[in-house]
Amino acid sequence: MSIVYIVSAPSGSGKSTLVAELLKMVRNLDFSISYTTRPPRRTEHNRKEYFFVSRKEFEAMVVADEFLEYADVFGNYYGTARRFLREAEERGNDLLLDIDVQGASQIMQRIPDPVSIFILPPDWQTLESRLRNRGLDSEAVIRRRLDTARREIENYSKYDYILVNNLLEQSADQLKDIVLAERLQRSGAKPSGEEARRLATAQACRLEQARDRVQPILASFHLQMAKGT
Ligand code: 5GP
DSSP: OOOEEEEEOOTTSSHHHHHHHHHHHOSSEEEOOEEEOSOOOTTOOBTTTEEEOOHHHHHHHHHTTOEEEEEEETTEEEEEEHHHHHHHHHHTOEEEEEOOHHHHHHHHHHSSSOEEEEEEOSOHHHHHHHHHHTTOSOHHHHHHHHHHHHHHHTTGGGSSEEEEOSSHHHHHHHHHHHHHHHHHHHHTOOOOHHHHHHHHHHHHTBGGGOHHHHHHHHHHTTOOOOTTO
16 A cells, blocks of 8 residues: 655755655656646746646536545645645655645544655754745735744644754755655564665654754744644
């Protein structure tokens, strides 16, 4: 059975770049291209980053029960088509979903044992300057994204793993270690030396181990730790 990996992060935390790096490094991992009603950005292409569809088309897919999950994010619909999971299973591949916290909660209820990873920015100030520097959004949109980021980050404790995106290359390696460690654990195979190192890196990213790293980040967003973490 395919392993479903869910990656969520507030916008500006570098998630898209990390996911792109991961897909270059790991074999037999399919990316689920979502459907969205938001218009494409200048650099995006239909069927590559997303399937760009009208609200009418999206709603028809909802009625036909074609989505594994869908959500309204920033006023647009986004959804994961069921067929991506089917196709990954047919190919014997695992599947990676880049979805928001609402979609992640739906998947956690609908699929047995998904692996969920939450990516955190190093702190509020870094997120704010990343959003400004990428020059994609107006001031009002930046404010809204920061507010949303705060609300999304509150959900970090629902995820299995927490990855703090300080340095791209290091974070991409950690993400790869998590993906491969989960495969290894589920296969039941005895780990080699390199694999044991990978398991240890993944273990250090587990929610239960992340307390000391998460606490100052939450504080910079004026948030408190969730109970029991
Ligand atoms: P963006 O418009 O910046 O590409 O994405 C906005 C948010 O929508 C991101 O948090 C992204 O993870 C989320 N998203 C993308 N595809 C899906 C999807 O299929 N389902 C859900 N629930 N969220 C998605």
